[in-house]
Amino acid sequence: MNLLSAVSRSRSLVLASLAFVAAARAASLPLNLSEVQDFNLVTWGNATLLNSDTEGRVAVGGNATFSSYSIGTHAAVANPTTGVLVVGGNLTAGHGSVSRGSIYVGGNYSGPGYSLNTAAGSVTASGLGNAVPFSFAAAKAAMEAKAQAYGAQAATGSSVLQWSTLTLSGMDPDVNVFNITAAQLAAASSLVINAPVGAHVLVNVSGAAVTFSNKGLSGAFSPYTTLFNFYQATSVSMSGIGVQGSILAPFANVNFQGGQMNGQLIANSFAGAAWGVGEMHHYTFANQEVPPASVPDAAGTIGLLAGGFGALAVWRRRGLSVRA
DSSP: OOHHHHHHHHHHHHHHHHHHHHHHHHTTOOOOOGGGTTEEEEESSOEEEEEEEESSEEEESSOEEEEEEEEOTTOOOSSTTSEEEEESSOEEEOSEEEOSSEEEESSOEEOOSSOOBOSTTOOEEOOOGGGSSSOHHHHHHHHHHHHHHHHTSOOOSEEEEETTEEEEEOOOSSEEEEEEEHHHHHHOSEEEEEOOTTOEEEEEEESSEEEEEEEEEEEEOOGGGEEEEOSSOSEEEEEEEEEESEEEEEEEEEEEOSEEEESOEEEEEEEOBTTBOOEEEOOOOOOOOSOOTTSOOHHHHHHHHHHHHHHHHHHHHHHHHHHO
């Protein structure tokens, strides 16, 4: 092989390596829901909460209606003036309670005739307009952008649908990405997720209409580190299920008619059946603050490869000089 051929092949190797590292960096987006804080349920639009409970904090950007409903029994709140129920629009409340914190309403408040707050030192304030203690606009923009970015990630694990069981298997110690369709999810009566202990799991589900109902969830994974990303959905139907993980569905109207969810839910709106909605248990997603450690450092690697490419250029010039 002559010198020019060697240089050409080395140049191709360097460029391919640069492309690989760039792709690795693109896939290193940290999974993070920090803009919604530790709220158990967040909507930009309306929410109807009936005959059930949300153990953590609730933020509703539109109008909220609840009856025979409890909020905040497991909220991690030290200060009773912290907003456990924050409503951007109007709040209409029947029988129920709000524990461990306060109620803040941007619009009008219609209560049951007694104080919903159970914590000493808590308050109920209405007519606040945009001064409620949660930025719905900022959270909405951030969650919509993250849903799209996460949905664009390449799969790192396998997904197999066989005999009505959908099995997701990953080996990455940091983040395991699975890309499935709404049709695959609906067809499965059993969802099995296997990932290393402590690893985050991202399940991207494509499709405008998602049905997440009547199926069992099992395997080796944690609800604290699992995120179901319904990044294209405008409607999500849930019933007869125990969801283990958080759901990011910022464009979707979610109808949760029965079952329970161990995780955070971010949606456009939230409702259920006339007789009630599913239970929301307070499991806060474990945010990743930095890119996964297993992904190569792109800046350092690119610098190293670029230096090598420069050395090859010098080698080429010297070789040509010698031949001349």
